[in-house]
Amino acid sequence: MRLALIGFGNIATTLLTQLDAPLDAVSVLVRPDAADATRARLDGEFVKLSAERTVCTDLAGLLLTKPDLVVECAGHTAVKAFVPDLLEAGLDVILVSIGALADEALHGALTDAARDGNARLILPAGAVGGIDLLASLGAAGDLQVTYRGTKPPMAWAGTPAEETLDLEALSEPAGFFNGTARQAATDFPKNANVAATLALAGAGFEATQVELIADPQAPGNIHEYQVSSPLARYSMRIENLPSAGNAKTSVSTVYSVLREIRNRIGPVAI
Structure with missing residues (x-):
């Protein structure tokens, strides 16, 4: 496989360390200002991953490498800047920043681009489980989904949570957001990808209700949701460890992307 990555932060580098087959x-x-540091790491700790390693600073350069699959892991701005053109070029893209799809215009543009390019926009489950069941139940309609996201206080640093809470002084759980998945994904782009994933798999952005909580006793990033449909009811609670160096992201997100890649290149997909 010829693999391309947009971004070379915590998610991308952790993903490359887990790939066990040469590419x-x-x-x-x-970005151009990150090119030298990225090249040094790629040619250092990831030298055995592939004999052909390329650092690009624009989309044209990336396209010249002729990737079979692209993984976006650089945030909402990168989704808007690069993913439509990649899909139109016929390249399948795994989207880590799923919350970007809360933007209806962007969601529509990406869908059209994938259709025009005969490509696939792949939405991994990320830090949450049960997406297969949720998507199946959604076909029957009349779906009700509520989600609660709980993280340690400093995982919410740099977000609107700081407008209502003193995160450093917090001594007990405190909720700071109640609303739709669309608003959660819009206001907390680095923290609410799970809310967007649940919305896209199930009842939609407006019908999916979200509560966000800062808890100094939280053992990690906790994702809980309840589903009710004419076919089944279920609830799920997942306690994820935060990714090293980025408390906002659950480390299982990386392994969800890894699963998508392995299903792509392996003889059996599950």
Whole structure:
């Protein structure tokens, strides 16, 4: 496989450390000011992953590497800037920043681009489980989904949570958001990808209700949701460890992307 990555932060580098099969090529798209540092890491700790390793600073350069699959892991701005053109070029893209699809215009543009390019926009389950069941139940309609996201206080640093809470002084759980999945994904782009994933798999952005909580006793990033449909009812609670170096992201997100890649290149997909 010829694998391309947009971004070379915590998610991308952790993903590359977990790939256990050599690749035909690895290419990475980063900002020009990050190119030298990215090239040094790629040619250092990831030298055995592939003999062909390329650092690109624009979309044209990435396309020249002829990737079979692209993984976006650089945030909402990168989704808007690069993913439509990649899909139109016929390249399948795994979207880590699923919350970007709360933007209806962008969601529509990506869907059209995938259709025009005969490509697939792949939405991994990320830090949450049961997406297969949720998507199946959604076909029957009349679906009710509520989600609660709980993280340690400093995982909410730099978000609107700081407007209502003193995160450093918090001594007990405190909720700071109640609303739709669309608003959660819009207001907390680095923290609410799970809410967006649940919405897209199930009842939609407006019908999926979200509560966000800061808890100093939280053992990690906790995702809980309840589903009710004419076919079944279920609830799920997942306690994820935060990704190293980024408390906002659950480390299982990386392994969800890894699963998508392994299903792509392995003889059996599950």
